[in-house]
Amino acid sequence: MAKKSKDAVEYVWLQCTECNDLNYRTPINVKGGLPEKLKDGLKKYSPRLRKHTIHKIKRK
Numbered sequence: 001m002a003k004k005s006k007d008a009v010e011y012v013w014l015q016c017t018e019c020n021d022l023n024y025r026t027p028i029n030v031k032g033g034l035p036e037k038l039k040d041g042l043k044k045y046s047p048r049l050r051k052h053t054i055h056k057i058k059r060k
Contacts (some may be wrong), residue, residue: 013057016046023047023060 008031014024024044028034034057041054
């Protein structure tokens with residue numbers, strides 16, 4: 001089994017659309033393009049608001 005190149009994975013932040021906090025950091029595969037569910041946003045828990053909100057990708 002071949003090892004993956006470290007350049008093929010990029011870490012991005014997920015930013016809450018309501019309070020603009022950077023709550024989560026997740027790896028994405030750069031070669032295959034961005035998955036559709038990441039483009040639309042993920043429903044994740046926001047600790048500040050204490051509810052599930054839409055989080056979108058934010059690259060630093």
